[in-house]
Amino acid sequence: MVQLNLPENSKVKKGKYFKDKTGSKNIKNVNVYRWDPSSGENPRVDTYEVDIDNCPSKVLDVLNKIKNEIDPTLAYRRSCAHGVCGSCAMNIDGKNGLACTTPHAEIDGDLNIYPLPHLKVKRDLIGDLDGLYKQYESIEPWLKATSKSETTEIYQSKDDRAKLDGAYECIMCACCSTSCPSYWWNGDKYLGPAVLLQAYRWIVDSRDEERKARLKKVADELKLYRCHTILNCTSACPKGLNPAKAIAEIKKMLATANV
Amino acid sequence: MENNNPLSPHLQVYRWHISSLVSISHRITGIINFVAFIFICIWVFMLLLGEANYSSIEFLLSSMIGKFIILSLTWSFSFQILSEIRHLIMDMGYGFELRTTRISGLLVIFGSIFLTIIIFIIGKNLF
Numbered sequence A: 001m002v003q004l005n006l007p008e009n010s011k012v013k014k015g016k017y018f019k020d021k022t023g024s025k026n027i028k029n030v031n032v033y034r035w036d037p038s039s040g041e042n043p044r045v046d047t048y049e050v051d052i053d054n055c056p057s058k059v060l061d062v063l064n065k066i067k068n069e070i071d072p073t074l075a076y077r078r079s080c081a082h083g084v085c086g087s088c089a090m091n092i093d094g095k096n097g098l099a100c101t102t103p104h105a106e107i108d109g110d111l112n113i114y115p116l117p118h119l120k121v122k123r124d125l126i127g128d129l130d131g132l133y134k135q136y137e138s139i140e141p142w143l144k145a146t147s148k149s150e151t152t153e154i155y156q157s158k159d160d161r162a163k164l165d166g167a168y169e170c171i172m173c174a175c176c177s178t179s180c181p182s183y184w185w186n187g188d189k190y191l192g193p194a195v196l197l198q199a200y201r202w203i204v205d206s207r208d209e210e211r212k213a214r215l216k217k218v219a220d221e222l223k224l225y226r227c228h229t230i231l232n233c234t235s236a237c238p239k240g241l242n243p244a245k246a247i248a249e250i251k252k253m254l255a256t257a258n259v
Numbered sequence B: 001m002e003n004n005n006p007l008s009p010h011l012q013v014y015r016w017h018i019s020s021l022v023s024i025s026h027r028i029t030g031i032i033n034f035v036a037f038i039f040i041c042i043w044v045f046m047l048l049l050g051e052a053n054y055s056s057i058e059f060l061l062s063s064m065i066g067k068f069i070i071l072s073l074t075w076s077f078s079f080q081i082l083s084e085i086r087h088l089i090m091d092m093g094y095g096f097e098l099r100t101t102r103i104s105g106l107l108v109i110f111g112s113i114f115l116t117i118i119i120f121i122i123g124k125n126l127f
Helices: A059-070 A130-138 A158-162 A181-186 A192-203 A211-220 A232-238 A241-253 B017-049 B052-063 B064-091 B098-123
Strands: A014-016 A027-034 A046-052 A089-092 A095-098 A111-114 A121-123
Touching: A014 A121, A027 A059, A027 A158, A027 A232, A046 B098, A095 B017, A111 A232, A130 A181, A130 A192, A181 A192, A192 A211, A192 A241, A192 B064, A211 A241, A232 A241, A232 B098, B017 B052, B052 B064
Parallel strands: A014 A046, A027 A111
Antiparallel strands: A027 A046, A089 A095, A089 A111
C-alpha cells in the first residue's frame, strides 16, 4: 500500500532562523531543508534572510551566497552552473528543476528549497540516486552492434539521426523521475521517466542491433506500464525534453507489434 | 544494512499541475464509478423482487441526499468519459506538448461540468 505521509523519522521540523546582518532593504526569505546525519535528529527547515540586491540571478547563486556568507554548513551538489551537468537538481518552490537555471526573481514570496522528492536524504539537499543509476545500468545504455566489425564505420542517415533529437540531450539530473508519483510509490520496480527516455533513445537508434531485445526487456507491467501519463516529468524537465512522449512511443511500439 | 536516512518530502511539497490533478481525479472517479455500478446492479436486481423495493429506492433517490448523489455520479461519469478520451488520444502518441496537455486537461475539467449540466437538463426534460 502506498504511504502518503512521511515516516516518523522524516517529518520536517521547524529549524533555525538566520536574520539578515547586511541591513539590506531587499530581503528574500529562503527556506531550506536541512538534515545532518550525525545529529540523529529529524530534518528541519532553516530560514535565511538573503540580501537579494547583492545576489546574482539564479537560485544556485542564492545557495552559494548562503553557504559563503551566512551558513557554511549547508550541503548541496553543484558543478557546472550552466544547466549541463545536472548536479544541482532540487525541488524549488514545489517543482523540480536545476538551481543554476532557475531565476529566483520568478518566484513570488518565500523561496522554498527541498531535495529531490521521495529519495533517501544523504545530507541537506543531497538525495541518494543509487537506485536510479542501477536502473540506468539495467537498460544497458551503450551501442550494441555485434554483426559489424568494430573498426567499420556505421552509417546513419539524417532522418535516423533526427530520431534521437529530444532523447540524447538528457543530462540524467533525475528531475523527471523524482517528480513522478508512480516512481515515488514504485521506484524499486518502475524504471521511471529518466531511464525510460534513455531506453527509448537506444531503441530508436538505427545503429543498434538489439532493438527487439531491448523492447522485450522493457515490456513489463512494472518496469514500463506504471506510467499513467501524469506528465509531471515533462513539466519538470529543465532541458525541455518530453519523457512522457518517449514512454508513450515505447508503449505504442509494443502495442502495434512493431517489435 | 538498512538505510535509516529520512525520506525527502514528496506529496507534501510538490505543486499540483493540471495534468497531475486530472490524472488523480481519473483514478478516484474510476473507483467511485466502479462502486456506483455495483449499486446500480443491485437496484436493477431488486426490481425483480417487486414493486415495494422500487418505490423505497425511488424515495431515497428523490430526497436531497439522493439528488446530490445522482448529480455527483453524473459528474463523475462525465469526467471519466472525457478523461478517458484524453488518455486514448495520448496512447496514440498525440498531445504531449506541455501547452496541449494543459489545454486538454482544462477541457476535461470544464467539459465534465458542462456535460453534467447538459445531462441534468435533458433528464429534467427542459428542452
